[in-house]
Amino acid sequence: MKTVLVRPERCLGCLQCRLACAAEHSRSKDLLGALLEEVKPKPRLKIYPGRQHWAFPNKCRHCDPAPCQAVCIAGAITKDPLRGTTDIDPARCINCAMCAMACPFGALTYAATFQAPERHAVALKCDQCPDREAAGRLPACVEACKVGALTYGEVEELQEEKGRVIAQAVFAAFQVAAETAPRLPETISRWRILA
């Protein structure tokens, strides 16, 4: 199962992912076309100011089991067994905001979409670009990200990669500490241990 992995430490807050996401979720799937559409598309991921980092990209994690699915009173939220995504059907969504109360990450946005023109707002969130996946392309936000803050791949591989990056960073830090620490004669270090 593939997923988008977020690396907040790399994000610079340029918001290009939001632009690409909005364009992808428009009728024309094109930035210029989207600007002319009656219903302006909304991006499905949010970039907040972070505490340590420039910015913090926040998007749906496609939880399993998904708390939003459990509380949906309209039966609009389903899990895709093949893609592993948590999907909202805009034709069934009633904009009741039960999912906002359940989502521990605040990943939802409520706005209009061309997919449900008769509704003034529905719950919107990341759908991991199904049309792009079918065509073998990267999700729009990942394609737009220039700094590697959004990466796409198999869940296990991404986790492994992330673990390796952290391990290397820790190892490098130790190396630096070892190099800068003054070298003491063997006897003195023994003496220190005894003291």
Next chain:
Amino acid sequence: MRYVIIGASAAGLTAAETIRKWDPEGRIAVISDEPLLPYSRPLLTYLLGKEIRPEQIFLKSGQYFEQWRLEAFLGKAVTRVDPEARTVHLADGQTLPYDRLLIASGAEPRLPGIPGEDLDGVFTLRHLADLQRLEAGLVPGGSVAVVGAGAVGLKVAEALVHRGIKVHLFEREAQPLTQVLDPVAAQLLQDAIKRRGIRLYLHSWPEAVLGKKGKVEALALNNNRVLPVQAVLFSVGVQARTGFLASAGLADPGGIRVDHFMQTSYPDIYAAGDCTKPPHLITGEPRAFHIWPAAVAQGEVAGANMAGARRRYEGLLPQNSISLKDIKIITGGHLKPDPPDGEVFCELDRHRGHYRRLVLQNGRLVGVTLIGPRAAEAGIYFQLIARKVPVKDLPTDIRAADFHPGKLWA
């Protein structure tokens, strides 16, 4: 193992699915007095407002019961439960034996108990049949009184206005949603109600429903006024449906007593959903609070425990989402009144319709009200309440004006 579940809505069906996941072999019987496939009660007001198509009210497909291998007893009322003989008795004379029983019978609308409630044209809204009766009684361009400006009353009023019907909304208290909203939030809601074209009467209640030839004609109000209406809809709260338990001695007036494992005083009888009086997440006091997410969570815990697991229900976190066309209000945690030793932090941007109100007690978040686009972040605050995290241990100050949820993580 023979499982019997009374009730086929949020709690009952979640429990049935959970049992099936834990116990692939057991026999699960689901009883409901509704003859139809399971449907979503909260959607009734949306169906009334024609926001959804009639078939969208059904939550499960026609093959649902076969798919999950559940024995469905639809359109069957339960008359009695015998905890000693471990049997459930149905109105048609059938008797179902059980090893584990779940009571998820839900709640029924209350009526205020005033003269004229039996007239033709007096409604409540809880079942699909209620909606069909109400639809038949609506006159285009007519006027309807909705009594009780709670979550259901507000949605019904909005739906009726949308259908071109004149709505008079009555509230006994000084504001709508008096149990959950502070005066500032209530004022924002009242503005939205006005914008929707609903006439709201505060400090007002009907003292009698007046009729002619068995049909509603008017309401006699507390201020000696008489208001002519074609129909009256009462939305003044619900009460647990526990009549069939009278001989079993399980139910208090407010609902069925349950512990943290959704177990009743009989070890093989569990209860979940609107019919129960579960412990409050913050105070631990048993208290009935009728919300869908709690029914789902309780159904899951009860189902797992019935199948032999040991899952604990930490308690009910009261929460409400009021979503009218141009306002979104989410509240959670402590209901009014605020705790006497509580600290309150408010942020109001009237121009942008943004409001954030936090209530802290003993250094922990215990209540939150959000209005506007940032209501979408409610789940984050609810996590903080549910986990009882001291706010000083958070990486950022949630009370600060520049608070952003991103600062909690990175």
